[in-house]
Amino acid sequence: MERGRSRLLSAYPFSCSVPTPSFASSLPSFVPASASSPRFYASSAPPGSFAAPPPRPSSARASSAAAQTASLDAAAKALCPQEMVEYLNKYIIGQAEAKRAVAVALRQRWRRRHIEDERLREDITPKNILLIGPTGVGKTEVARRLAKRIDAPFIKVEATKFTEVGFHGRDVDQIIKDLVEVAVKTQRTKLQEAMRPAAEHRAETKILEALLGKMPAEEHQQWLRHLRCGALDSRRVHVDFPARPNVGAASGGPAFDDGGRDSIVADLESIIRDIDRPRPAFFATRRGPRGSEARNLTVKEAREKLMQAELDAMITKDLVVQKALEAVEQEGIVFIDEIDKICSKGGRSGYNPDASDEGVQRDLLPLIEGTTVSTRYGDVKTDYILFIASGAFHCVRPSELLAELQGRLPIRVTLTSLTESDLRDILTKTQNNLIEQNTALLRTENVELHFTEEAVNEIARVACEVNASVENIGARRLHTIIEKIMEDINYAAPSMAPGTRVEIDLERVRSSVSSLLTKMDYTRFVL
Known part of the structure; x- marks a missing residue:
């Protein structure tokens, strides 16, 4: 075996230089190098084959890996208001007052999170903003660009799309549910990017062990350079992928592909999919050891698939959900557009005759003031979510909003028309x-x-x-x-x-x- 590997090694002269970081250094700080490594089924796999890691079972919401991810990188997001305004100036012309107001509001939230006195920190709530100005002057763009810059959960909704509780239509709690859906998708993508180096290293190690067996560290590094240069892409290996009960489980459970729909509807659709699935096709995937699916792939194909399997094993649904809920509660931004369209002048409801406009305003009051909204992923507190409302106010005045709602939007900024x-x-x-x-x-x-x-x-x-x-x-x-x-x-x-x-x-x-x-x-x- 050693002589054969030496002959094969000499057949591939070094043609590129690829830095090979150590596995421990490539791991993110929140994933311990020895925690929950996927099992390698060398005993049940024939020579030249290996098994993809099974998905790790979901742990409790307060898992150790999740606890180490609780604090975000504050240094990367600690932009001062001047830097935020300079960034916005690249995309938006004028409206200096609106830029300053939004930049200061976000900086205040950063300051709040760095207060050591927990009781004092809990009493500090964000100062919500009301943007007043004609259409097309940059109201929405200000909030959207800033949310993208700080990488915070952000959602834009139209106030006219919602109805008072008791009427047919969407109630305002759906705003927070949609915001959580956005955060879940974003957090999963961020975790995949952070853990990709570790998953790639694990996949490469398993491929080399399946092809050549155990080898000294120096020889392993040489073969690793060959693998990364593509010299082994045409070789074939056998991979045993664990069978999954449904499509949603491949990406962390059904919760990741039902974007924004009601949880009851999503559960019913999942049941219907299981009932409608053809039985022969369902059992056909369970043909490998331990109910796995065996595939014969080239090294190039196996490398990508195994890396994705490693990511699925490292990133649990509980970890994604915990980070998403934390991001929504501490960094979420809700932009409510056309709020003037739910404001009635002189008691007349001219914009939405099917439901009470004033009722929608009343429903928004607890949401903006701070309440707990139940979502399919868990309860979300809205106390520290920043709400930015905007409207043209052509036919009505801001003073004609409910007095309680005006009080919950203390910062008013008037945007000027474009010259x-x-x-x-x-x-x-x-x-x-x-x-x-x-x-x-x-x-x-x-x-x-x-x-x-x-x-x-x-x-x-x-x-x-x-x-x-x-x-x-x-x-x-x-x-x-x-x-x-x-x-x-x-x-x-x-x-x-x-x-x-x-x-x-x-x-x-x-x-x-x-x-x-x-x-x-x-x-x-x-x-």
């Missing part, structure tokens, strides 16, 4: 702006797109003029004008010669938007 200069900056100074997006899209057709400065100025002028004359929809007007200009170019781009340069100048802009301006003039005479 022509703001619209020009949106097209030129923001990251991933509309001009960059269209340029990148046409570059895939090997067509170069260029906007002149005069064309950009004209687009901003027309957008501002149409907003002032017809309906002010803010920066969203730029989408309409850009699409009108690009309509013919996008259609003809596939037939253009490679390397063609298309220039958008002042005349092209005026000819493209002339019909839009004509329609705008006609609307002045329509009653």
